[in-house]
Amino acid sequence: MAQVTIESTADNYAHRISNGLHTLLADEPPRLGGKDAGMAPFDLYLASLAACTAITLRMYAEKKGWDLGQFNAELTSSRDEAGKLQVHRILSATGALSSEQWERLLDVASRTPVTKVMSEGAVITSEHRPLKS
Incomplete structure (x- = not known):
């Protein structure tokens, strides 16, 4: 049906998510220790x-x-x-x-x-x- 991969970045909680064609960033807000580089x-x-x-x-x-x-x-x-x-x-x-x-x-x-x-x-x-x- 669907498949995604996620890999960490150098920025603490920020992670790159990909389905092979499209990529987006996930992160946490600063109040949870992230840098708000993407959606939580x-x-x-x-x-x-x-x-x-x-x-x-x-x-x-x-x-x-x-x-x-x-x-x-x-x-x-x-x-x-x-x-x-x-x-x-x-x-x-x-x-x-x-x-x-x-x-x-x-x-x-x-x-x-x-x-x-x-x-x-x-x-x-x-x-x-x-x-x-």
Whole structure:
């Protein structure tokens, strides 16, 4: 499905992430010891959900012949009293969409591929492999 690699840099917590074609930097903010050279891990988590939401809704709207115009999604995260992560999306578009169309788009947003994986969880495994010098 997807594959990324990450490698450290000389700057403490900054790491280069690549999928083989595109590269970005991840880091922590100064209050956590980083230099804020890139998005923090939870920023990237929200960014992947935002990107999947935007792309999926754009594809759906095009298929239906709906003009979304400029589309924006604002995502925030927090933890509830039990410590469970809560993510809230606010979706906006400049296109003239009816309330029925927005209802449908919100339904589609609730079922995007990344939304489903984040909601259902994933099996995550790890192993050690020595780096070659």
